Amino acid sequence: MARVTTEDCLKRIENRFLLVQLAATRAKQLAQGADPTVHSTNKVLVTALREIALGNVRFEQDVKELARIGIGSKGEVVRPGKNKR
Template identity: 55%
Template sequence: MARITVEDCLAKVSNRFLITQMAIKRVKQYREGYDPLVDTKNKEVVNALREIAAGKVVPDTSDDLHLHSAPTEEA
């Protein structure tokens, strides 16, 4: 891949917000000493996006953002 785009990542993860969350978490993991899952010479955030687009990083269902509607008041 010459360039990485959000559209490349959307093929694996359909939520842009979740892609952002995953990339942030992955960059933090690099800084803690985790090894990259794809071989590139790019910055951490680009490498994280490449991993997402390659399907090497998947969302953790226990950490996924779950949206709930607010309870309605009944009279």
């Protein structure tokens, strides 16, 4: 299979920080037994990146909206002034 690069993924998810969040979340799902959308014998992170590059995995919410409001360290949506610590 062709080598996947972050540039391939950045064509789908333009914000590199959101790309990292999506890849990490999907890799966790795969490690916990989720079915991959592509055939791969690679590690879960590489499989997650392949899925993102192909457009098989994406955020449910609009990426520009997520970039504006932010994502917390645990993957939760952080709205300015709404989340209390």
